[in-house]
Amino acid sequence: MIMQTQNTTTPSAPVLEINKMTQRFGGLTAVSDFSVTLGHNEIAGLIGPNGAGKTTVFNLVSGFYQPTEGKIIINGQPTAKLKPHKVTALGVARTFQNIRLWNQMSVLDNIRVAQHGKLDYGFLQAILRSKNYFKCEERIEEEARELLKVFDLDKYADELPTNLPYGLQRKLEIVRALSEKPKLLLLDEPAAGLNSVDIQELIRLVRWIHETFDVTIWMIEHHMDVMMQLCTDIKVIDFGQTIAEGTAEHVRNHPAVITAYLGDDNI
């Protein structure tokens, strides 16, 4: 399922490899026998009705849960038993279904604190403040401001996220994820709650990110036009099981997908 896109030289290992992953919570099987391989610079999609298990898949990849069965390998490294902050260090970052920005910190701080794992100083240096501390803080601030500038958010650097319009908050969350310099970007319903103007903006943004940063994007979305326009490859799950996969066209007309969303004629 590795798809080649126009402007990359593909290094050998896939960015994400999931092998027969199953997740059980007590008696409930949230995800069943899920497998996927994503290569460099792909944009792939994951869709399914509500409660299908899509966010659970993302939570598993992020390291928030440990899969009951199966393996997850990011950039060639298995994520087994790693805590989420270590998984992020392997090269994956994500956004959330409900925006999870730090609302009492400035926009700039939201980006800065996301660099926490990459600080080269610890507790003692934070207090004693050697040259190393100042260099590190300067670097982080500069990188954060530059990133905000690239996305046209630098004028909001000292604002609180709650003061921004909803569309910009979603954008900020994506920018924060990008500040982790990931090889794999997980977007969980980035278009949720956006009006049609903002959705077009989002599509442009995702395309632009894909072209400018060397990153594979995996998206959960309900808005079909967003998926159709952006994703080269879509997987459909329902009740934790994969029911279809392929190109947008293929998935759109697949009978199992239609049944999952619209129901069956024969009840």
Place this chain on the structure above:
Amino acid sequence: MKPILQRYSVHMLLVLVGGIVTYLAYEEAIGLYTLSVLMFMGVNIILSTSLNLVNGNMGEFSCGHAGFMCVGAYVSSILGVLLFSKDKVFGAPLLDPSLALYCFPLIILAGGLVAAVAGLLVALPSYKTRGDYLAIITIAANYIIISLIENLGVIGGSRGFMGMKKVVNAMNDTVDLPWMVIWVFLFTVFTVWILRRYNSSTFGKGVSAICQDEVAAEIMSVNTNKMKTITFMLSSGLAGVAGGLFAYIIGYVNPGSFNILKSTEVLVMVYLGGMASLSGAVMSAMLFTVLLELLRPLQIIKWVVIPLLLIIVMQFRPEGIMGNRELSDIFPKLKRFYRFK
């Protein structure tokens, strides 16, 4: 390069205040009573700002701060008396009393260190649990620590331990200055300095991130368990420092002074001042100390008035006096003199 005024104004102010108070104490121009109130104010500032780190910045609900104070108080007291004074329990001093002056800060820090380790032991079981459970664990820890000491008859048990006055006298004899006033002042400044630096660094802001959204923090590369541990240890360590100073100011400790009522006092200070606000915690500690003294003639009513005060605060201004702002948010001109954030 920051302008001279911003760089040094607070330092100059502190040196001035410290110098004046010390001089007045030396000349005995301030009464002993006022001096002790000032020293307790310092102790309260340390207690309030250190608890604020966990309850305010990190958004947890730790209810047993006095337990860590107790650990620090006893460790510092025992060390000091053991090393520098002649005492019924420990016998002759192990070291020359004239060294007491130079070792005193180390003794206090030792108390803080042991308290920090106690904090570690308390924090560890809290990782698997959420929210209210830290309250339970810290309350239980408070009782356990007190109970432990009550059972250690060798250091006095519930009757208490004394002898610290001799150490203070040894210090005053070596160099004739009111040393307790000086040490309390220095440690208070030290505490606020550490906490300000911690909170303003990106490293320390990880703690606020955990408070505001722990899931996002964990996923955005913050090692939440490590940060919680460090923060909790810092908080309980500083409480231990406060405890040590408290013990030497009074000259006597007993486990009963560090019970849940004392923990509640610290809680009142933190929530009165405003969570996550360092300047708020400092101000409310000062306010609270003064209030306690003003209400002293009213004796028991004191402990009806103070809770009532906090209830009113909760009803009408629950975020406390300062909310989560610092002094520079309310008086922006102060930014010229000091960078609060």
Place this chain on the structure above:
Amino acid sequence: MLESIIQNLINALQWGSFYALIALGYTMVYGVLTLINFAHGDVFMVGAYIAFFIASFILSVLGLPGWVALALTIPLTMILTSMVGVSLERIAYRPLRRKGAHRLYVVITALMCGLILENANLAIFGASRKAFPELITTHVYTIGGVTFTNLKIAVIITAILSFFILQWIVTRTKVGMAMRAISYDKFAVPLMGIPIDSIIVITFALGSGFAGLAGIFFAMSYPVLEPYMGALIGWKAFIAAVVGGIGDIRGAFLGGFLLGAVEILVVAFFPSTYRDLIAFTVLLIILSIKPTGLFGIAKTTKI
């Protein structure tokens, strides 16, 4: 050997009954409001004092015999203590609930209310301890090597009866169902036409009433009253409720009896000064093994 086990068992059940009766107040309020009502231990203390005044009045002023006094004191105390609990809710907690205040602020308010109750008592009635009048003559029975009094048995029976009554209320009445519904989803309940305020008042009334009952029996068993008597017992009962699994009545009773058992056993084998130390340590150990408590259900947060 067997006798000493039974002896300790009876003592544990009796001592644990107080914790159980108080713990259930904590657990019910927590279940419905997710609020740790830190004032609850002091409501127990208020109950004991109310019982003291009523009983003294009936005995000395009305000159009625002891058992009549008891028969009147129990319902009166329970009703009055319920009213204290309900007043706390209406005056201190409800306004914050109306404003949608953060749970933490309500918890702090509760803590402060507890302090006010303790210290107002101290201020009004003074520091001298009150002796609870003797209402019924204690008979000591000895079967085999086991001694117990009629009072001890009465306490245990009261606690067990209370459990069944409350369990029945919570599982088999509409009110109980509403209480459970609120603990699952606070926002949906008023949308279903259930008067959430009334249910909350009933919850507080029940919890406080039974704390009052605990107060009467505690005062009869240990007839020295002082203003801070509720504080330590309250904190311990709270921890017992959590260890049992907060939000669940069975948990409160189990936790209470468990704590009672631990304390009695500790005193049987160790010097009594170790009682609090070991009791709290054991509770912490149980919590670290099963963080949600013995009857508790793990609640996961959705990410």
